[in-house]
Amino acid sequence: MTSPAEPLVIFTPSGRRGRFPKETTVLDAARALGVDIDSVCGGRGICGRCQVEQSIGSFAKHGIESRPENLSPFDTVETEYRDQRGLAEGRRLSCTAHLRGDAVIDVPPESQVYRQVVRKGLDVRDFHIDPVVRLHYVEVTRPELASPTGDLIRLQEALEREWGLTDLEADLSVLVALQPALEKGSWAVTVAVHDRHTITGVWPGLHEKAYGVAIDVGSTTIAGHLADLADGSVLASAGVMNPQIRFGEDLMSRVSYAMMHPEGAVEMTAAVRKALNGLLATLAMQSGIKRDEILELAIVGNPIMHHLLLGIDPIPLGSAPFALATDRAVRLRAAELELKTHPGGRVYVLPCIAGHVGADTAGVILAEAPHESEVVELVVDVGTNAEIVLGNRHFLLAASSPTGPAFEGAQISSGQRAAPGAIERVRIDRETLEPRFRVIGSELWSDDPGFAEATAETGVTGICGSGIVEVIAELFLAGVITEDGIIDGTLSARSARVIAEGRTFSYLLHDASAAGRPRIVVTQNDVRAIQLAKAALYAGVRLLMDRAGIETVDEIRLAGAFGSQIDMFHAMVLGLIPDADLAHAKSAGNAAGTGALIALLSGAARREIEAVVRTVEKIETAVEPRFQQHFVEAMAFPHKTAAYPHLSAVTELPARRSGYRDGSNGSDSPDRGRRRRRATAAAAKEDR
Numbered sequence: 001m002t003s004p005a006e007p008l009v010i011f012t013p014s015g016r017r018g019r020f021p022k023e024t025t026v027l028d029a030a031r032a033l034g035v036d037i038d039s040v041c042g043g044r045g046i047c048g049r050c051q052v053e054q055s056i057g058s059f060a061k062h063g064i065e066s067r068p069e070n071l072s073p074f075d076t077v078e079t080e081y082r083d084q085r086g087l088a089e090g091r092r093l094s095c096t097a098h099l100r101g102d103a104v105i106d107v108p109p110e111s112q113v114y115r116q117v118v119r120k121g122l123d124v125r126d127f128h129i130d131p132v133v134r135l136h137y138v139e140v141t142r143p144e145l146a147s148p149t150g151d152l153i154r155l156q157e158a159l160e161r162e163w164g165l166t167d168l169e170a171d172l173s174v175l176v177a178l179q180p181a182l183e184k185g186s187w188a189v190t191v192a193v194h195d196r197h198t199i200t201g202v203w204p205g206l207h208e209k210a211y212g213v214a215i216d217v218g219s220t221t222i223a224g225h226l227a228d229l230a231d232g233s234v235l236a237s238a239g240v241m242n243p244q245i246r247f248g249e250d251l252m253s254r255v256s257y258a259m260m261h262p263e264g265a266v267e268m269t270a271a272v273r274k275a276l277n278g279l280l281a282t283l284a285m286q287s288g289i290k291r292d293e294i295l296e297l298a299i300v301g302n303p304i305m306h307h308l309l310l311g312i313d314p315i316p317l318g319s320a321p322f323a324l325a326t327d328r329a330v331r332l333r334a335a336e337l338e339l340k341t342h343p344g345g346r347v348y349v350l351p352c353i354a355g356h357v358g359a360d361t362a363g364v365i366l367a368e369a370p371h372e373s374e375v376v377e378l379v380v381d382v383g384t385n386a387e388i389v390l391g392n393r394h395f396l397l398a399a400s401s402p403t404g405p406a407f408e409g410a411q412i413s414s415g416q417r418a419a420p421g422a423i424e425r426v427r428i429d430r431e432t433l434e435p436r437f438r439v440i441g442s443e444l445w446s447d448d449p450g451f452a453e454a455t456a457e458t459g460v461t462g463i464c465g466s467g468i469v470e471v472i473a474e475l476f477l478a479g480v481i482t483e484d485g486i487i488d489g490t491l492s493a494r495s496a497r498v499i500a501e502g503r504t505f506s507y508l509l510h511d512a513s514a515a516g517r518p519r520i521v522v523t524q525n526d527v528r529a530i531q532l533a534k535a536a537l538y539a540g541v542r543l544l545m546d547r548a549g550i551e552t553v554d555e556i557r558l559a560g561a562f563g564s565q566i567d568m569f570h571a572m573v574l575g576l577i578p579d580a581d582l583a584h585a586k587s588a589g590n591a592a593g594t595g596a597l598i599a600l601l602s603g604a605a606r607r608e609i610e611a612v613v614r615t616v617e618k619i620e621t622a623v624e625p626r627f628q629q630h631f632v633e634a635m636a637f638p639h640k641t642a643a644y645p646h647l648s649a650v651t652e653l654p655a656r657r658s659g660y661r662d663g664s665n666g667s668d669s670p671d672r673g674r675r676r677r678r679a680t681a682a683a684a685k686e687d688r
């Protein structure tokens, strides 16, 4: 029973309050009230995780005076901690400060276990850390001849006594390391406990750091973030090419490789695991930690990457019914994937959703949370495949559409990956048809003074994905490309940039050939490649809109390395995305990777995504009869039939012209055009 004579303590920002006997530690009072304060050392004044700040003054609304003397003065433990490790002005260790009177105590975010992670500058939701791996310092009783129990039992007893952890199991590697650690730490050790269930690591004395890595295994690149598991801070980010590219550029060619070669899948599994080990080494080096300090991994990837990484045969994913080996999250040891981390390292692989909709889409959902939205959101992660999610808090639909590598600069004559020297922004004068552009590595436009000097080192080397989208959209707006995607050859009379090349025309964007540097053109084939890619993406989106019975979407998010770089206006001009208010169309960064990071840091998020994916309705674009029709209609810029009222309100779209113009060298009759559309549609189907 508390009495009014006992000091009243109020914690902020939670607002929790209670009365406690004098000399109760602030940490004990917090625990009794369920206030979230971190601790690794169990209140021994050595870890410094439990820091709080007393708010001094008169708090009329609470009816209390919070005076400095209402907390005990610094004792030797706190003084020693301050002298050795530093304690900011006003900070106290809540495990050593005792209540002597009423107090208002502020718990700063960094002292909370379930702290909120705010990603400034990134348009992803904030989330709370819910650590899957926790570190606990314990003092283990020494063995005695009279009661000869094993060291593990006494460790488990200490963990139950000090941390309330029961029924813990232990890895073999922990048993191996336990006795040396106990000896070295004079019977005080820190253990890592995974999911309140398994002791996965042991270190002598106090060990305060646990790290994890979130990985997005893409078909082209593998990207990783190394994070501090306690506070969610990202210490390093890096990417490597997926070495499976040598077995096939796109997903289906990798499945074909597995079909044609008895050891093909095994080879691809070994290649991706090796790349992951390289990535872990790079991230550890960049962060200044050792690889064996990595205790946790969270991984996303499309179904084929997912299966190959896990060593599961991907062949069933290559044809209907596209059966996944599992559509549940996978929890395993890093060693089972031959990944070099701490011996007790664990891996969490987010759940796949369907045969064509993978764990990367689960990551996108976790990052963007369309399932919490009141309005209808369209989220597209654009890569070699486009992962598409449509919905709100009442429904979620997902599909994957085979856009191919054109958006990443492949299959484009002057295409290149996003690197210094690549054209990333383009504007074309509607009257003169003259271009101006910007390259990665310089803020200047090509018609700004000093551009040549600023880009002298890199040169102008090619066009990256976002540049391709812009140049084709600008050429369409300038009337150089028709809505059917034909470069209008009649304009060669007006501009020397429109040049005949065989039976079609090209647009000369930049010519440095006199200086022995690239001549950068947009060819008819380039336009075709982008038409195929954007039509596949739009058709996938449209199928989901059909299923939802909607004609418009409220919010659009484009994610992925390419998607996050595209200018929304130009994406809409091309018809890569449906018409919408441009103010509600935004980039979402690398949403799949962000989703992996959230899952790395939060057990609650893992439970959330596992529940949400069960509610997602999957659409297999490959077997949907209407895909073909949508695809053919979406070949036009921005679209053959769909209205683009929001876009028309902000720019003047070229008037529609009927059929194909003579500009295609006079060879493209409407009939021929129809035959080609059928052919390109069929080709796209084969690609899938």
Ligand code: FES
Pocket (backbone or CB within 6 Å): 038, 039, 040, 041, 042, 043, 044, 045, 046, 047, 048, 049, 050, 051, 093, 094, 095, 096
């Ligand atoms: S709990 Fe570790 S210093 Fe207070």
